[in-house]
Amino acid sequence: MTSEVSTPRADRRLRRARLVTLLSLAGGVWATVLLPAVGLTREPHAGRVALGAVGILAFAATQTAVLYAAVTPWLAQRWRRRAQLALAVMAALTVPLVAPVAAGVWPTWAWIGAALVGMAPLVVRLPGALAVTAGTLGVSAAVAWWTGGPVGRSLAVTGGIGVAVAAVNWFQVWFWDLLVEARQGQAAQARLVAAEERLRFARDVHDLLGHSLTVIALKAELAARLAPVDPARAGREAAEVQRLAASALTEVRESVHGYRAVDLGEQLQAVAEVLRSCGVRCTVPSLPVDLPQPAATELAAVLREAGTNVLRHSRADWCRIRIDRKENVARMTVTNDGADESGPDAHSHGLRGLADRLAAAGGELRVRRQDAVFTIEATVPVPS
CATH class of the missing domain: 1.25.40 (Serine Threonine Protein Phosphatase 5, Tetratricopeptide repeat)
Incomplete structure (x- = not known):
């Protein structure tokens, strides 16, 4: 049995x-x-x-x-x-x-x-x-x-x-x-969260590139046909192809770095539901009404990684999430008990990648452990 x-x-x-x-x-x-x-x-x-x-x-x-x-x-x-x-x-x-x-x-x-x-x-x-x-x-x-x-x-x-x-x-x-x-x-819930995020990213990339590449292909074909009969117009179409390609590249880079619009509220609800389904008490905070989208996107990436760490690297009974804004800084703190000694630390690959990402945006990631309580604190600048 x-x-x-x-x-x-x-x-x-x-x-x-x-x-x-x-x-x-x-x-x-x-x-x-x-x-x-x-x-x-x-x-x-x-x-x-x-x-x-x-x-x-x-x-x-x-x-x-x-x-x-x-x-x-x-x-x-x-x-x-x-x-x-x-x-x-x-x-x-x-x-x-x-x-x-x-x-x-x-x-x-x-x-x-x-x-x-x-x-x-x-x-x-x-x-x-x-x-x-x-x-x-x-x-x-x-x-x-x-x-x-x-x-x-x-x-x-x-x-x-x-x-x-x-x-x-x-x-x-x-x-x-x-x-x-x-x-x-x-463990399956943690893997499912990661798989859903990969699928979301794949859909985003498809949506971004599908339309742009179709238009680029059509305009490049038009420029090729016009080159022998109307070089001036062919040159304009080629320039448009170049502009569209540069725009598509920018959009892909923004998607890869997480700068596209992300609903932080939905991310909070999703992470909280997964944690609760695994027996972890979790409360969802209210979001600051004046939190800009770029800051929300950065904090959403930290939230996803923090939620995954709670599931994979702890035996937590509770998890507290707090998000606030003070003047020109938005701050998110994720704290949980039951931290495993073999769990993530400040040098883990996921947290190190987040630290690099926040640093590029002018923010900072701090990690600390006190006994069995593990805390991730992320700060990002918010324009006045």
Whole structure:
């Protein structure tokens, strides 16, 4: 039932949740070893005690391997199958090794059967788990009959305790799977934001160049036709082609550098919605009414990068965005908690590119970290 999709190993919060889940599952597994071990204390024959101890410990070890695979999504499938096969083989070997221990006095193998039933939902799907449970109950009854113990007691231990253990194990691994899927969804949201921005830029470039290049092509063709019959007019058309080409080049450069009109309010809403969908509390500020379009465009670029950093490089619970204007300076501050030590700093490629861009416009980008709080502050000049 565990997801097969690769999970980022560097996510500290997810690693801690995985460790807690693994320790909880392992604690339950090794607790089940104690009850079969009671039979070892009631067995007078030393040889049976030794064989029983080997069987119990080997079975517990293979259980641990299967549990590790269940909460390790990046583990190769072949290792997962090997762990499951080892558990199946060891479960079969416990019958001759453990069943004779404390025969008729303590249901030693019935407790092994309960642990096996408890592991079934982690190894196979529901129909298979039901089949494993039915088979284990049959073996438990046969062992009780063979060793002279009460069949009803063995079935109660294997069935009742086994189903309870299965429910607990299934719930813990199911909850872990939810955490993995949520983290993968958060990463997908960050990738989606970047992809949407690339598509927007591609559409802008297409809109800019499509019309200009069509007109340039038509006028160049006209100039070529006029050159033999009307050189003066052909020269004027060629000059117009040159003007149009220069204009198109200017527009492309402005688009690449983000100087075209960008709705900062829409950017704020989009970033806030993405953050909220990933569980980050975010409030949208009101924009200064007198913020010029060039300044808004520069701040929108910083906002997009800051929002992406919150999703990719932190485990933030909250994010605060503030935009204001004081005299000839527009300022935006983006602050979030949960900053990861391996996250962006002032020298990251995205932030360095923004710093260069703002510097070209006469602005400045500042980055600071205080404990787990990360702050990006951007300032751009505003004409009086």
